[in-house]
Amino acid sequence: MLEGKKVLLIVSGGIAAYKCPDLVRRLRQRGASVRCVLTNGGAEFVTPLALGAVSEDKVYQELFSLTDENEMGHIRLSREADLVLVAPATANILAKMAHGIADDLASTALMASDKPILCAPAMNVRMWENPATRENIATLAKRGVAFIGPEEGDMACGEWGLGRMSEPDQIADAVDDFFRQGLPLNGIRSLVTSGPTFEPIDPVRYLANRSSGKQGHAIAAVLARLGSTTTLVTGPSHQPDPAGVKMIKVETAVQMLAACESALPVDIAILAAAVSDWRVEAAGTSKIKKGGDKKPPQLSLVENPDILATLSAAGNARPRLVIGFAAETDDVIANATKKRAQKGCDWIVANDVKPETGTFGGDANTVHLITEEGVEDWPKQSKAAVADCLAERIVDTLTSAQ
Ligand code: C5P
Numbered sequence: 001m002l003e004g005k006k007v008l009l010i011v012s013g014g015i016a017a018y019k020c021p022d023l024v025r026r027l028r029q030r031g032a033s034v035r036c037v038l039t040n041g042g043a044e045f046v047t048p049l050a051l052g053a054v055s056e057d058k059v060y061q062e063l064f065s066l067t068d069e070n071e072m073g074h075i076r077l078s079r080e081a082d083l084v085l086v087a088p089a090t091a092n093i094l095a096k097m098a099h100g101i102a103d104d105l106a107s108t109a110l111m112a113s114d115k116p117i118l119c120a121p122a123m124n125v126r127m128w129e130n131p132a133t134r135e136n137i138a139t140l141a142k143r144g145v146a147f148i149g150p151e152e153g154d155m156a157c158g159e160w161g162l163g164r165m166s167e168p169d170q171i172a173d174a175v176d177d178f179f180r181q182g183l184p185l186n187g188i189r190s191l192v193t194s195g196p197t198f199e200p201i202d203p204v205r206y207l208a209n210r211s212s213g214k215q216g217h218a219i220a221a222v223l224a225r226l227g228s229t230t231t232l233v234t235g236p237s238h239q240p241d242p243a244g245v246k247m248i249k250v251e252t253a254v255q256m257l258a259a260c261e262s263a264l265p266v267d268i269a270i271l272a273a274a275v276s277d278w279r280v281e282a283a284g285t286s287k288i289k290k291g292g293d294k295k296p297p298q299l300s301l302v303e304n305p306d307i308l309a310t311l312s313a314a315g316n317a318r319p320r321l322v323i324g325f326a327a328e329t330d331d332v333i334a335n336a337t338k339k340r341a342q343k344g345c346d347w348i349v350a351n352d353v354k355p356e357t358g359t360f361g362g363d364a365n366t367v368h369l370i371t372e373e374g375v376e377d378w379p380k381q382s383k384a385a386v387a388d389c390l391a392e393r394i395v396d397t398l399t400s401a402q
Helices: 015-029 048-055 066-071 074-079 091-099 105-112 125-129 131-142 168-180 214-225 253-263 307-312 332-343 383-400
Strands: 006-011 033-038 083-089 117-121 151-154 160-164 189-194 229-234 246-249 268-271 278-280 301-303 321-328 347-352 367-371 374-377
Touching (some): 006 015, 006 105, 015 048, 033 105, 083 091, 083 168, 091 105, 091 117, 214 229, 229 253, 268 383, 321 383
Parallel strands (some): 268 321, 321 347
Antiparallel strands (some): 151 160, 278 301
16 A cells, blocks of 8 residues: 555665566555666666666666756655665665765665665675674664565575565565554454445346445545555446455355455455345356247346355454445435344444435445444535545544454
8 A cells, every 4th residue: 555655766786686677566556656766786787777667757876967966866865755665785785874875876865864764685695694784784773774584595696595685575565564554554454345246147137236336445445545454345346446455356245255255354344335135046157038929037036145244243253343334215224223233233334325315326425323322423425535434433443442
């Protein structure tokens, strides 16, 4: 979940620098913008062209370059970042950092930085074990520099041991974890369902409903923004995948239940999907043909599993907080209150989906939160705002339970 985060990536001269274009791609896929500084040594292993292409930005190399200083001085380079990532961090750059040496753009930007620094060391095992490196690492750690890796394994030099740079995905995870620290839902796992389900009649036809997935997707997005590790199980929806959320896309209620069960254990489950109550008992693999004096087919329906009730009764695997939605057209509060008891969930978010409210498929929602304590009426607001309010209530509840 790196949406809007700015990473300054310092690439120093180790063979692992060849992994940096991949690292840049992975950070950007998670929403970060990445600006690269390349040392002379780094440029022996990876070209500025490759880093510039994947970062879609200029790659900075020269300390005494008039153009670089005019466009982006070494002070601004590090100050504009939210995090400085040194990958690969060679024994040499770690030594410079520990001893305050600033003799090129990378080391000068690091000295000038007032931002958190994360290093992914990469070097030969003997260099890693050298007392000079051990002392430099200890000094940097004492000053608050964070480290990811190195890993144990085969090295480019043919030796085996500690010194391989962590894989790009591991480094991106560490950057992710870094930004989650301090967020209110850090360490909390959430499962959200969203959208309709499609229940096949035959290979081309299906039973469905008018759910757009807007509400469920908005909830998953805000939970991830607040630091929760979030899985979104969604039926067919045109909503974009929310940033930083693990997506599981399904069609039917039976698939949705299986996907939810595969996501357990979680701390919170918010089931906002409009799950079809029934499915066609014997959906065939051939298209049902019309024609002649054939009568229209009679569809025999069977009940779908109730995902909310199943997760609410999941024994040891029951999430700490299970929240359902109740889309009602009549007696909204009374029906939703009954539903909370029947399904065994903790909260119900009840909403009026009479066609004139425009809730189904629309951008706004008027909901009532039903908990053990009673009913709260929330004002009409956008589905994104409903998601924000619900997340706020979740944070309050989890923090007051600690
Ligand atoms: O029973 P009803 O469909 O009105 O209940 C709505 C709530 O139950 C929603 O949270 C919905 O996601 C959930 N539900 C479910 N599985 C079903 C039907 C509804 O999880 N088969």
